[in-house]
Amino acid sequence: MKYTPIEINKRTRTIKGKKYVYYEARCTVQLAKESYRENGSGKTRQTAKDALLKKLDAEEKKNIISVPVKSETLSDAIDHFLKYKLSEGWAESTYSRNQRTRENQIETYSIGMKHPLEVTHNDILEYLEQLRSYKYSKSTLDKAYSLLQLYFNYVYQDNRMQNPCYGMKIGYAPKLEEDQVLTSEEVARVFKACDKLGGNTDIIKFAFMTYERPGEVSTLKFSDWSRQTKTVKINRTYTEDAEGKKIVSAEGKTKTKTSTRTIKLSEMANDLLIKRYNQRWQTLGKRPGSSYIWTQKKDSGKPIDYNTLRRLFNKVLEVAEVEKHITLHGLRHSGITFYGKDRDQFLTISKNAGHSRPSITEDIYSHVLDEHKDAAVKSADNLNKIF
Structure with missing residues (x-):
């Protein structure tokens, strides 16, 4: 929306014999075929300007909303x-x-x-x-x-x-198949491969145990983690700019509203962060503060690159001799499937996964979970038992 520079003038008004002073902000809104005056008032220059800008913002949103139906195509x-x-x-x-x-x-x-x-x-x-x-x-x-x-x-x-889409059953989340997730035996081999390779490979273990999205775990900071309460806050992710380049999102800008969440960590996951925290403290000679937990080799001020994480995961799968074609996002699927075998914890798992409704988790994972319903896994800390 285009409008002329805002003018702010001092005004007076007499009500029941008493004189009041206020300020009025005015501008001319310029549309394609017409223009009109808009104003806002307040006790100070700033409040008058804010009132006007609020009106202009509401009018702009109103215009944006009306365009989709009025458009020709x-x-x-x-x-x-x-x-x-x-x-x-x-x-x-x-x-x-x-x-x-x-x-x-x-x-x-x-x-x-x-x-x-x-x-x-x-x-x-x-x-x-x-x-x-x-x-x-x-x-x-x-x-x-x-x-x-x-x-x-x-x-x-x-x-x-x-609605032309009313009644159609196309486009719902597909059910996950067994060959898209890691089995308990493969998880054990993956964890051992991470220990063997060292470096940033512990991010693979942490991503599995918390079943975060790849972009969420990559951009975690030590300030998101509470050692005392054993929780970690998912507050950002990798996103894309207008050119399709991967960048870190603003604080609170995750995939969806329910994706901004706090996850309760298992003892094993919390111990992993304690170990990494102590290592970083020793390397820097000071507390890590709000630095990224997993960083790039060439620039410790930036989070681990998304493509680097993908190559790292493929290397781990190769060392673990996992022949399935598991994607980086498949690591999240594997974690949810692994812990979802304990149906008593299904609601908690759905919330931790950042799904807006448990039915979403059920629709995607129930097929695989039913095939493994006899698996003996009761909680996150039971991961130690498969080694």
Whole structure:
């Protein structure tokens, strides 16, 4: 929103014979085809200016919200919708990921050229079938449909029966398969490989025991950890800038609102941090303070690089002679599956994982957990028993 420089003038007002002094801030808002005056008042110059800026901010958000439906094409509508979600507090990485989906899987297809209010249930079915015919992966289809679903749920929030996505069962979280997670025996070999290789490999053990997302564990600081209460606060992650480059997010900007959380550590996980803390203290000659727990070799002021962590994990798998193709995120899946065998702790595990609802954890992991329901693992500290 464009507006002229703010003018602040002193005013007086007489009410019941008593004179009051106040300040008025004014500016002219310039739109594409018209302009109008806006003002705000207060007891001081600053409060008057703040009142005006608050009005301008509310008006700008109102304009952003109205654009998605007024846009001529679905692609443009989703573009404005994503910008609105970003202004409402979405993480930059979530915004960038959805923008790439819009640009690659919606804008270049006929559905992206339709008016948003003209898109029908059959249009979406035909669009998804078109993506399948081009041999796109299920993950890509899920992302494309999830974006459409997110947008249309917003547009038709007051009339869901007109929502073209209503009643469709596509795009929900896929069930995890057994070959995507580590078995108890493989976990034991991975832990022994970490001990053998040393260095930053203890991050692999910690990530498994806390089943954090790779970006969350990579950007942990010693100030996030409480030695006394044996807890660690997940407060940041790796995100992406406009060019797709990995950067550390701002404080409190995790993947979702429920991703900002405090995790209770097992004795084994807490002891691991104590050991690393003491090692860093000895190296620096002073307390680590708020430095990153796992850092880059060339720059100890920066957290371990995401790609470095991936290569480190692949090296550990090689030494552990694990032949499965387990991704770095698969380490999180393995941790949740391992500890989720104790169904009494399932709700706690779901909260620690940062899922907004236990049903999400159940939908993704129940298939694998049921196949291993006879496994003898009762709590996090029982990890020692598999060695």
